[in-house]
Amino acid sequence: MIRIANGQGFWGDWLEAPVRLIDQGPIDYLVLDYLAEVTMSILQKQRQADPNLGYARDFPSLIGRISKKLLDRDVRVIANAGGVNPVACARAVRQLAPGLKVAVVLGDDVFPRLDEFLGKGYEMPDLDTGRPLSTIRDRILSANAYIGAFPLAEALASGAHVVIAGRSTDTALTLAPMVHHYGWAADDWDRLAAGTIAGHIIECGAQTTGGNCQVDWQNIADLDEIGYPIIEAEPDGSFCVTKHAAAGGRVSTDVVKEQLLYELGDPQRYITPDCIADFTSIRLADAGPDRVRVSGIRGSPRPPTLKLSISYSDGWKAIGTLVYSHPQALEKAQAADRVVRRRLARLGLSFDEIYTEFFGVNACHGPAAPPAADPPEVQLRIGVRGFDRKAVDRFTRELIPLVLSGPPGATGYGEGRPPVREIVAYWSALIPREEIQTRVEVVE
Numbered sequence: 001m002i003r004i005a006n007g008q009g010f011w012g013d014w015l016e017a018p019v020r021l022i023d024q025g026p027i028d029y030l031v032l033d034y035l036a037e038v039t040m041s042i043l044q045k046q047r048q049a050d051p052n053l054g055y056a057r058d059f060p061s062l063i064g065r066i067s068k069k070l071l072d073r074d075v076r077v078i079a080n081a082g083g084v085n086p087v088a089c090a091r092a093v094r095q096l097a098p099g100l101k102v103a104v105v106l107g108d109d110v111f112p113r114l115d116e117f118l119g120k121g122y123e124m125p126d127l128d129t130g131r132p133l134s135t136i137r138d139r140i141l142s143a144n145a146y147i148g149a150f151p152l153a154e155a156l157a158s159g160a161h162v163v164i165a166g167r168s169t170d171t172a173l174t175l176a177p178m179v180h181h182y183g184w185a186a187d188d189w190d191r192l193a194a195g196t197i198a199g200h201i202i203e204c205g206a207q208t209t210g211g212n213c214q215v216d217w218q219n220i221a222d223l224d225e226i227g228y229p230i231i232e233a234e235p236d237g238s239f240c241v242t243k244h245a246a247a248g249g250r251v252s253t254d255v256v257k258e259q260l261l262y263e264l265g266d267p268q269r270y271i272t273p274d275c276i277a278d279f280t281s282i283r284l285a286d287a288g289p290d291r292v293r294v295s296g297i298r299g300s301p302r303p304p305t306l307k308l309s310i311s312y313s314d315g316w317k318a319i320g321t322l323v324y325s326h327p328q329a330l331e332k333a334q335a336a337d338r339v340v341r342r343r344l345a346r347l348g349l350s351f352d353e354i355y356t357e358f359f360g361v362n363a364c365h366g367p368a369a370p371p372a373a374d375p376p377e378v379q380l381r382i383g384v385r386g387f388d389r390k391a392v393d394r395f396t397r398e399l400i401p402l403v404l405s406g407p408p409g410a411t412g413y414g415e416g417r418p419p420v421r422e423i424v425a426y427w428s429a430l431i432p433r434e435e436i437q438t439r440v441e442v443v444e
Contacts, residue, residue, distance in 0.1 A: 193299025222248025
């Protein structure tokens with residue numbers, strides 16, 4: 001059995017979680033998941049401004065902090081913290097933890113190859129709209145292929161203490177140690193599917209140990225000291241989901257089921273670069289306090305294509321808020337919304353979209369929200385988006401004047417005019433698998 005723990009569910013997750021996972025009990029592998037789709041565009045912009053950036057900058061300092069413990073306890077780290085610059089990330093790790101061997105997985109960043117792909121006749125249409133990539137070519141900010149577990153397992157085989165990737169799938173981070181440790185074959189579909197589902201269960205960190213849980217959340221113990229999830233993986237592909245006994249939180253079949261439904265499309269065809277997993281084959285059983293056993297998983301062959309994660313600039317937006325107090329809080333907020341819209345119209349400003357929400361009334365649940373006849377306060381949140389940055393900037397000057405020239409009782413305006421921000425949109429497409437060639441490098 002090997003123990004694989006996940007200490008980060010996203011870039012910005014609890015900084016103490018990885019340290020506590022090492023301190024509170026035995027683990028063999030520590031995986032850290034940093035990347036969301038839009039994160040790649042942010043990192044690409046950072047790299048364009050400074051060629052030494054483009055990675056999750058929290059990661060090197062974390063490894064420096066725990067490097068001695070990693071060596072003393074023989075814990076190996078696998079992370080996608082490399083973003084669009086894994087080599088720079090690895091060099092930063094080596095500076096702060098010179099005693100560790102660091103390997104990087106390269107080949108996922110296809111931003112420089114997009115014109116090559118287009119020249120070969122790959123239209124790379126958006127999976128949601130069917131539009132060809134050429135329609136946004138001049139606005140693309142980043143482009144990365146999702147890579148699977150086998151390149152990461154190859155990096156582990158180099159003897160590296162720390163493996164750094166760019167845009168790997170979230171599930172590959174957990175599957176890779178199983179492939180490496182047990183020597184699973186590339187066509188061992190059931191075991192690969194089991195490792196994939198194990199990765200899916202723990203990819204969001206504490207969401208599998210009681211965080212963000214809908215079931216009996218008031219009675220989940222010690223959320224301030226919540227434990228992060230651990231997979232106890234066995235050679236046949238079965239595994240247990242658990243946490244360290246000293247940590248807070250809860251692991252139960254109900255909690256695991258919630259996470260299994262996260263970002264799930266067709267439950268019989270969960271597609272990854274490594275295999276296709278059948279979620280309907282999963283069998284769960286409580287196996288003791290904070291232990292859930294998972295077995296019976298079936299898989300099928302991987303697809304002939306890999307998914308591309310592409311981000312592109314899609315105009316500008318600004319979002320502002322005001323809070324209106326009782327009495328008639330909702331009526332005041334609605335009146336303020338009308339004032340803003342009429343003033344924008346008189347200025348001759350047009351936008352792709354103007355959108356208003358009333359927090360405290362129906363912003364989260366819309367028409368499904370229970371009636372709120374006279375709420376004590378309401379936050380008006382109004383935003384615009386469009387390609388005319390000057391028009392968006394002009395909108396930002398129309399909200400704060402309502403403090404004196406609009407309905408009474410406005411507050412919550414201390415930060416002044418809202419900023420204008422670039423909109424980064426997401427485009428997913430497919431590319432033949434053979435076009436993506438990964439490689440492993442050890443960074444000295």
